[in-house]
Amino acid sequence: MSQKIHIAAALAAICLLAGTGNAQAQTNVVFEDFEGYGASALNFTGFSDLTVASGSVDYIHEPDWGLATPFGDGFVDLDGSTGAGGFLRTGVFTLGTGDGLVFQFNAAGNMRGGSDVLEYGLYALDPAVTWTFGGGNYVGYNPDGTFNLQGVSIAGNHLWHTVDMASDYPWTEIQLRIGADQPTQFFAYVRTASSDNMGPLIDNFQLDLVPVPEPATWALMILGFGLAGAMLRRRYFAPSM
Numbered sequence: 354m355s356q357k358i359h360i361a362a363a364l365a366a367i368c369l370l371a372g373t374g375n376a377q378a379q380t381n382v383v384f385e386d387f388e389g390y391g392a393s394a395l396n397f398t399g400f401s402d403l404t405v406a407s408g409s410v411d412y413i414h415e416p417d418w419g420l421a422t423p424f425g426d427g428f429v430d431l432d433g434s435t436g437a438g439g440f441l442r443t444g445v446f447t448l449g450t451g452d453g454l455v456f457q458f459n460a461a462g463n464m465r466g467g468s469d470v471l472e473y474g475l476y477a478l479d480p481a482v483t484w485t486f487g488g489g490n491y492v493g494y495n496p497d498g499t500f501n502l503q504g505v506s507i508a509g510n511h512l513w514h515t516v517d518m519a520s521d522y523p524w525t526e527i528q529l530r531i532g533a534d535q536p537t538q539f540f541a542y543v544r545t546a547s548s549d550n551m552g553p554l555i556d557n558f559q560l561d562l563v564p565v566p567e568p569a570t571w572a573l574m575i576l577g578f579g580l581a582g583a584m585l586r587r588r589y590f591a592p593s594m
């Protein structure tokens with residue numbers, strides 16, 4: 354067999370393994386752009402992938418309210434119309450050991466007056482599963498494209514961050530990245546303690562799971578690259594036959 358064929362075979366093996374890696378790529382499990390619910394509705398609870406666990410939220414479909422959104426016509430006022438701010442959460446998802454997640458959404462101030470505190474975070478269902486900075490289930494916080502741990506709070510199985518939002522706080526992407534070093538059942542949430550029926554605005558609520566490749570896959574990929582490198586060296590540096 355010629356060296357060219359050896360190299361082609363090695364590259365094909367690498368592509369195959371890379372393909373295996375892609376099959377484990379980021380999996381979107383929640384994406385809620387709030388575009389599909391018809392007319393605006395106070396104290397709305399009919400979201401496909403999200404539950405109003407306490408308080409209330411309003412579904413806004415512009416131009417009904419005259420508020421600005423860069424993301425289509427539909428979004429949410431996190432403080433509904435019952436005088437009790439909403440707690441909006443996902444269903445329960447499971448992270449395996451070594452898996453990660455990306456939780457992100459867009460948020461803005463209420464655009465009507467006063468200021469609110471927006472809180473978002475994660476709860477692990479098992480109180481024995483605790484979040485930590487580094488040692489256990491770890492956390493990275495990414496508010497503006499920068500990756501750091503600034504501002505995140507942890508108390509056992511509860512991890513959260515709060516943002517003070519003046520009414521004119523501009524639409525901002527908020528992102529939380531987590532990795533698990535133990536099997537972890539969890540849900541993600543946003544909530545506000547606002548109780549004047551004018552709360553932070555929320556859009557594009559998204560949760561992605563990011564499985565990490567199995568160690569065996571990494572070993573095969575490293576082996577594959579090593580073989581290709583060895584064959585390329587032979588091709589270009591071995592004495593001609």
Ligand SMILES: [Ca+2]
Nearest residue numbers: 386424425427
């Ligand atoms: Ca929207």
Ligand SMILES: [Ca+2]
Nearest residue numbers: 430432433550
């Ligand atoms: Ca409201």
Ligand SMILES: [Ca+2]
Nearest residue numbers: 547549551552
């Ligand atoms: Ca408020």
